[in-house]
Amino acid sequence: MTDFAATKARFHLPEGLLYLDGNSLGPLPKAAPERIAAMMRDEWGDMLITGWNKAGWMAQPMAIGDRIARLIGAEAGSVATGDTLSIKVYQALASALAMRPERKVILSDNGNFPSDLYIAQGLLKTLGPAYELRVVNPEDVESELSEEIAVMMLTEVDYRTGRLHDMKALTEKAHAVGALAVWDLAHTAGALPVRLAEADADFAVGCSYKYLNGGPGAPAFIYVSPKHADQALPALSGWLGHDAPFDFDLDYRAGAGVSRMRVGTPPVIQMTSLECALDIWDMVDMDDLRARSIELSELFIAEVEAACPMLSLASPRNPQERGSQVSFRFEHGYAAMQALIANGVIGDFRAPDIMRFGITPLYLDEDDIRGAAKVISDVMNKKLWDKDAYKTRNAVT
Known part of the structure; x- marks a missing residue:
């Protein structure tokens, strides 16, 4: 049983x-400042360029990938x-797309990030x-999947409402019509159990600065199903995806497996910061995390709805149909969030009217949820949001 107090x-x-925005940026692991300082002092400082070998910097991307793989139900390597x-x-x-050259359609939805x-539009x-x-x-x-679809590209959890797609069912349907499935796990990894191998997903991507708590600018990850790993060729074929990067060949030769997806x-x-966060994740059972997330989310919804009738639940009512965030609609949502x-x-705001709250059991408990709901009640019922200072948009909302 996971000890969430620990x-x-x-x-x-x-x-x-009270921090309910871990769905945008996770908080700082206490171990990170000293770990990073030690890395900079003892590795970068003393080892200089030899750190790529002596400190294992070059192996970090794959080693960290294996640690993330456990959290997203992916095969080792x-x-x-x-x-x-x-x-x-x-x-x-x-x-x-290159693996389905005879097909020309990417299918996505308007809940995608x-x-x-934009990336799909630019590529096409x-x-x-x-x-x-x-x-x-x-x-x-599901009803739009047909034999003209090359790739189904979806974000598993809707960034605005928390609506949760059924990865396994949709991937199965995509495969039934000959399409490939690309899943964005930005609002899933670290939020709930993901079972990429069980779902037979083809590709998946995600970030590590949200629920995984790697810090601002923490690196992304990519999953390629082992059945595709030696077939999929990256359009961005960077030097670290080369089979022998330090041979400095003038022509690209793809490395083995998912390592070919390395670029820069x-x-x-x-x-190093992300490793500190993953040390905490090593303490966590993902099914325990999901159960706790639902408990806290249900408590949050009940407390807020009881006190704030002017807020309308934007997330699915059924906890099995949403991720680990709760969103409410309010006409003046930006000012209210400020x-x-x-x-x-x-928390944070997403246009046009979404007030978004991340429910993150690694560092939130019942007292935090009740305390947050009490503040929300005060702000909404006393109309504390109705000030000009709160209505001017910042660059980041």
């Missing part, structure tokens, strides 16, 4: 703040880390007018 004790949580999520989306999508759609512009990105309502994805130089400082932050509860 995991909470491993995080730096500022006094006087099937996950690589490094680069950004946008790069990994591009790689997965381009590789999948917009950046994924380079491939020519024969290609199409088809975007439908989330509930219509590993971000060693960020990976007022909450000013009063010690940090």
Whole structure:
């Protein structure tokens, strides 16, 4: 049984703040500052460039990939880390399209993170007018799968509402019509159990700065099913994805398996931070995490709805149909969220009217949930949000 009091004790949580925004950026693991300082002093400082060998920097992307693999139900050796999520989306999508050259349609939904759609649009512009990105309502994805679809590209958990797709069922349907499945786990990894191998997913990508708590700018990861690993060719064929990068060949020769999806130089400082977070994840059973997430989410919804009738639940009512976030709609949601932050509860806002709260059992408990609900009640019922200072949009919402 996971001891969530013990995991909470491993995080730096500022006094006087209730942090319900781990779905955007996880908090700082207490071990990270000293670990990073030691890496910079003892490895970068004393080893200099020899750290790539002596300190194992070059092996970090695959070693960390294996640690993430446990959290997302992936086979050993099937996950690589490094680069950004946008790069990994591009790689997965381009590789999948190349494996279905006779088909020209990518199917996605309007609950997908917009950046994924932008990347698909940009990729298809380079491939020519024969290609199409088809975007439908989330509930219509299954019925829109047909033999003209090359790739189904979906974010498993809707970034706005927390709506949860059925990965296994949709992947099975995609395969039945000959399509490949690319899953974005940005709001899934570290939020609930993922079973990529069991679902027979083809590709998956995700970030490590949200629920995984790797820190701002922490590296992304990519999963390639072992059945595709030696067939999928990355459109972004960087030097570290080469079979022998230090032979410095002028022509690209793909490395073995998912390692070919490596592109640029590993971000060693960020990976060191992520390792500290993964040390905490080693204490966690993912099924325990899911059960605790549902308990806390249900408590949060009950407390907020009882006190704030002006807020409308935007997340699915059934906890089995949502991820580990709860969203409410409110016409003045941006101002209300700024007022909450000013009063010690940090969530975030997504246009046009979504107030979003991450439910993260690694460092939230019942007292935190009740305390946050009390502040939300005060802000909403006393209309503390109705001030000009809270209505001016910041660059990050």
